[in-house]
Amino acid sequence: MDPFEIEFIGENRIVSIIPNFSHDKIYLICGEFGPFRAGLPMNVPLWLAVMLKQKQKCRIVPPDWMDMEVLENIKEEEKRSRFFTKMPHEHYMVEAKLLLGAAAEDIPRASEVKTIIKDIWDIRMSKLRTSMDALMKSGGSYGRLDHLTMMEINSVKPLLPQAMDELHKIKMMTRTSASATLNNSTFTQSGSSQNI
């Protein structure tokens, strides 16, 4: 998957905005939103919020988790623990990128928030890499990684599954050699040697 596709999926999240115009309910494919009343907060999908903000028709309410204290806690937790901590929600990176990009003035201490989110991201990515390596060393058949977000999983996409496939293939092929020496027949179980 491309990062853009994951961003597309993440854009469907609901955030809250304060429009500065009034309008009736709108009926979109993903649901109905509205009516829009200037000055009253309401919920819309993230992509709609960004679009309205770019046209300067609303103000974005920062989500609960984009607060320095909350993020500092998460960062400490992440540094301390060997495993992955539960992130505020599945697409935190997408939301952070879009909101901080389009509406930085609506979010208090935006540049610090940006730095700390980036730090958390870096810590998680390096943890991911070490655990990938440990997974391969330990046998490469089963590993458990909780609380990973879609974007992080996507970053290991072709490498990890392909490597595990090859490892598994080597194991399968070589296992049949042990069993073949036990029986006298040399017909192997895996059909791959018969290339005819």
Next chain:
Amino acid sequence: MANSNYLSISDILVTNEKVPCKFLLDLPKMGFLDPSATENDLKAGTNIEIPLWLAESLYTRRPPLVSVDLPKIYKETYREILNADSCTVDMHKLGQHFYELGCYIAKHDIKGEVSSTLLNTFRQRFKMILSASVSTDSINSVQPLSMSERKRTEAAVVTERALSSWLKIGDCPLTTANMVANHRKRKRAEMELL
């Protein structure tokens, strides 16, 4: 497993590699298989190198016509080097299809040591590839890789680059289709040669 597919080109190229074999029966008129033979017929007991596909199919006939030996790179000396430190080995020179060929060969290895060497080598080099794919400058310092490793590394680098460019810019740029761009490039190169 897409690689051991009848129609997979990489599998065909792997099975084209030569392996040393010993013929167990006489083969009249097949003397041309042995470049150093003087007669037309091939006698039982001769040791020659034939491609893997031929060796495998002759091996599985009843009764088997050949017995397969391990090629040089899967024997004792090389196995020790690989078990010690496989990251410093030039895999491109040693064997482009090291892992895949090793899978086929391991079936003929009675002691079963080839398989453990394969697994160890794979694991050690995986770590090397992993760190290389993340930082763009160490990709050049990595020792030459086998074909499958190279493909995997390229894919990992592409993913990494896509991710970091997504983090930097916001927009989703539309690009020229892959085949179109390559086709144009080739045409331009051909025109320059003329």
Next chain:
Amino acid sequence: MFGEKVIELLKEAERNSDTIDLYNDEKIRQIIQEMHILFKMNMDDANATTENKSLWTTVQVRHSALERNKRCLLAYLYNRMNKIKTLRWEFGSVLPPDVRELLSDSEYEWFSKYSTNLASYMRSLGEDIGYSGIDLTENLRPPKSLYIEVLCVTDYGKLELEDGDVIMLKKNSRHYLPTEECQTLIRQGVLKQII
């Protein structure tokens, strides 16, 4: 004789995995001729096996070679078939003439049939709700905005938009156009998006 020619063919195909090469008619004909010779030799030897039992092994070896040649030829054609499928998605339903001449006649026939199949499938989507179909070859990436700025890379000529306006696409001219109109041209390399 024993698969060398056919391997050359495959190595050629593998060297340019991103584009498609000229259909190597000549080599294929040679390989098929080799297979005929091998087959004939095997027939003669198989008939002679009743007198000379040891010829049986020779027959085995030649048979393996025949099967190897067959496998390699099939892999070559299959590989090309997949590339031609990608051609439809990347170049569109009309191939430029220089790509057209890389395919053999039967391959081009396959391409047209695949194109027709794809078109009738796309048309059938949403038929029950009254849509006349969706073009699946568009919007392969999530679109970000309604209008984009593009730079024209080659002299394309006139482009007619949906609302009737006609734009002249000259080399190095910039335009601000709706995304849907540009998508095909960007994929074909005529326009380039400016960020």
